[in-house]
Amino acid sequence: MDNKGVLVCGEIAEGKLAPITIELLGVGRKLADELGEELSALLMGSKTGGLGQEAIAYGADKVYVAEDSLLDNYNSDAYTQVAANLCLKVLPSIMLLGHTDVGCDLAPRLNGRLGGGLAMDCLALSVDPATKLLVSTRPVFGGNAHAGMISKSARPQMATLRLKIVPPAERNDSRQGEVIPVEGKIDPSALKVKVVDRIKEEVEGVKLEDAEVVVSGGRGIGSAQNFEMLWELARVLGGTVGATRPACDDGWAPMTLQVGQTGKVVSPKLYIAVALSGAIQHIAGCLGSKYIVAINKDNEANIFSVAHFGIVADHKEILPALTAKFKELLSA
Amino acid sequence: MNIIVCVKQVLDPEIPPAKFKIDPEAKQVIPPPGVPPVISLFDERAVEAACRLKDKQGGTITVISLGPEKASEVVKHAIAMGADEGYVLQDEAFENLDSFGIAYVLGKAIQKIGGYDLVLCGRQSADWGNSQVGSILAEILGIPVITLAGDIEAVDKKLRVKRIVRDGYEVLEAPMPSLVTVSNEIGLPRLPAGVRIMIAARKQVPVWKAQDIGAESSQLDKANAHTEVTSLSVPTRKTECEIVTGDTPGQAAENLAAKLAELL
Ligand SMILES: Cc1cc2nc3c(=O)[nH]c(=O)nc-3n(C[C@H](O)[C@H](O)[C@H](O)COP(=O)(O)OP(=O)(O)OC[C@H]3O[C@@H](n4cnc5c(N)ncnc54)[C@H](O)[C@@H]3O)c2cc1C
Numbered sequence: 015m016d017n018k019g020v021l022v023c024g025e026i027a028e029g030k031l032a033p034i035t036i037e038l039l040g041v042g043r044k045l046a047d048e049l050g051e052e053l054s055a056l057l058m059g060s061k062t063g064g065l066g067q068e069a070i071a072y073g074a075d076k077v078y079v080a081e082d083s084l085l086d087n088y089n090s091d092a093y094t095q096v097a098a099n100l101c102l103k104v105l106p107s108i109m110l111l112g113h114t115d116v117g118c119d120l121a122p123r124l125n126g127r128l129g130g131g132l133a134m135d136c137l138a139l140s141v142d143p144a145t146k147l148l149v150s151t152r153p154v155f156g157g158n159a160h161a162g163m164i165s166k167s168a169r170p171q172m173a174t175l176r177l178k179i180v181p182p183a184e185r186n187d188s189r190q191g192e193v194i195p196v197e198g199k200i201d202p203s204a205l206k207v208k209v210v211d212r213i214k215e216e217v218e219g220v221k222l223e224d225a226e227v228v229v230s231g232g233r234g235i236g237s238a239q240n241f242e243m244l245w246e247l248a249r250v251l252g253g254t255v256g257a258t259r260p261a262c263d264d265g266w267a268p269m270t271l272q273v274g275q276t277g278k279v280v281s282p283k284l285y286i287a288v289a290l291s292g293a294i295q296h297i298a299g300c301l302g303s304k305y306i307v308a309i310n311k312d313n314e315a316n317i318f319s320v321a322h323f324g325i326v327a328d329h330k331e332i333l334p335a336l337t338a339k340f341k342e343l344l345s346a
Numbered sequence: 347m348n349i350i351v352c353v354k355q356v357l358d359p360e361i362p363p364a365k366f367k368i369d370p371e372a373k374q375v376i377p378p379p380g381v382p383p384v385i386s387l388f389d390e391r392a393v394e395a396a397c398r399l400k401d402k403q404g405g406t407i408t409v410i411s412l413g414p415e416k417a418s419e420v421v422k423h424a425i426a427m428g429a430d431e432g433y434v435l436q437d438e439a440f441e442n443l444d445s446f447g448i449a450y451v452l453g454k455a456i457q458k459i460g461g462y463d464l465v466l467c468g469r470q471s472a473d474w475g476n477s478q479v480g481s482i483l484a485e486i487l488g489i490p491v492i493t494l495a496g497d498i499e500a501v502d503k504k505l506r507v508k509r510i511v512r513d514g515y516e517v518l519e520a521p522m523p524s525l526v527t528v529s530n531e532i533g534l535p536r537l538p539a540g541v542r543i544m545i546a547a548r549k550q551v552p553v554w555k556a557q558d559i560g561a562e563s564s565q566l567d568k569a570n571a572h573t574e575v576t577s578l579s580v581p582t583r584k585t586e587c588e589i590v591t592g593d594t595p596g597q598a599a600e601n602l603a604a605k606l607a608e609l610l
Pocket residue numbers: 156231232233234235257258259260261272273274275276277278288289290291292293294295296299309310311312315327328329330359360387471472
């Protein structure tokens with residue numbers, strides 16, 4: 015097999031290396047060292063400035079930089095083309111991406127084109143000492159189980175890594191490496207899908223992913239009106255509101271506030287789960303919270319098996335008093 | 347407009363975690379007795395998306411499902427929702443395929459059906475959740491792909507798709523035919539009307555074998571699998587939960603607030 019080395023597909027966010035890219039460089043460095051091979055990174059964008067050097071400081075030996083105005087924002091066809099061509103030239107043994115908007119789209123497409131072996135949304139990545147194969151651990155059955163996956167012969171061995179699972183790589187500005195511009199123009203005839211518009215949906219108050227306190231509601235909240243009580247509590251605590259899928263489906267909360275396997279992953283200090291059962295697919299999005307609090311009228315609800323504190327009662331009898339008490343305590 | 351939807355039959359993903367059992371040796375899940383399998387969540391939404399397009403534009407919806415013969419149940423569910431035809435792809439050689447294998451078989455069936463303007467998949471299957479069959483399938487069929495659709499419209503022989511991203515959405519335009527993977531933001535699936543349920547019940551769902559769709563055995567050979575599952579385990583996560591009480595619910599709430607305020 016000719017494939018060698020680890021390639022991290024990086025992402026640029028607001029002119030900087032995205033946090034997930036720095037996490038991936040840390041994991042990638044470890045895997046590359048265990049294999050005794052090189053770590054390289056690919057950066058795609060319209061302006062990559064000094065970011066190649068940054069990636070080196072975070073552990074890359076080589077950084078391939080593809081600059082093109084067509085790569086300004088994520089464009090599936092353009093990014094797939096550039097990344098696939100680079101892989102065919104560099105022939106990495108392992109290719110890592112983030113489990114982000116970009117990675118979720120790009121990784122399976124690249125895999126389809128390159129004929130590799132891909133594990134999505136991984137929680138752990140390691141090299142098997144005996145076989146030197148990449149072992150990817152990922153949640154299956156909604157998180158009820160974890161599966162280890164390998165790719166015996168297909169290359170590259172690909173994985174997307176879930177955000178905030180590993181610490182960011184350490185920066186070392188004295189590290190040496192090589193920044194290599196990617197040659198060749200993008201073939202515009204292969205760009206079949208046109209990006210017509212990009213819409214940002216601003217939500218009220220604190221961003222869900224950054225919030226220190228998240229008050230989440232489920233189907234048991236009962237109505238959009240009752241959701242107001244969650245907002246009130248969240249405001250008092252300086253946090254924001256999250257929701258389960260059924261609550262979003264019913265329009266009680268905007269879809270952008272869905273927490274879980276197919277929604278956002280949050281890791282606040284305090285996660286207050288109100289009238290939600292604690293389905294695995296939901297708690298996949300909040301297990302990183304420091305404290306989980308459950309308010310549910312059913313003492314057998316699964317949420318109590320992951321919560322640190324709980325009250326068994328109707329939420330309508332709890333929330334007003336809880337909010338009032340917090341108001342009193344926090345103003346004191 | 348002719349639409350093909352790929353639907354998978356899965357173990358009901360919403361069984362209580364306590365009922366979830368695996369066979370770590372076989373690396374398989376043991377289905378709990380008496381719990382019928384269901385149509386994979388996002389695939390049902392994909393059928394819904396197809397039905398809405400058909401409501402507006404007319405045309406046909408064909409559903410295909412790779413799985414056991416029993417998978418005719420999810421095909422019939424899709425027919426009850428509004429699909430016209432359906433096929434089950436079942437063959438010993440199709441068992442335990444990886445994502446490339448599944449996409450290959452689906453691709454062969456789609457090529458046999460032909461004449462399509464749009465292929466729909468779910469964003470992720472609700473069991474193994476590999477999140478890649480749609481994109482690989484598009485690559486095999488040589489058609490454009492858009493992932494994570496929250497809305498699909500057909501305008502002037504083009505597809506206009508709202509693609510969900512973390513902080514909003516993108517509006518994308520694709521030629522036909524294309525493949526689109528559907529997310530739950532598309533909205534709730536319709537409840538089949540009684541008449542449609544009758545139609546579905548009487549509908550023949552043909553079973554296609556490898557030879558019916560010209561699937562080559564070399565492509566189905568497990569030795570050529572791109573990925574393999576090497577372990578399956580159930581993670582342990584058990585937190586001691588302190589139940590906070592009080593003389594009244596309001597009192598319990600106040601006690602909880604006092605405890606939490608100390609931790610924050
Ligand atoms: C592939 C897949 C992906 C999924 N992704 C996600 C995801 O990202 N996020 C997500 O949330 N879900 C997701 N789901 C859905 C998930 O499986 C559950 O269906 C969902 O989380 C349940 O939502 P819930 O807890 O609000 O509703 P329920 O399970 O119906 O729970 C309602 C709870 O409210 C309690 N209750 C009712 N009334 C009251 C009251 N008055 N006071 C107090 N308590 C009350 C009940 O005791 C019950 O525990 C996914 C499912 C699948 C199959």
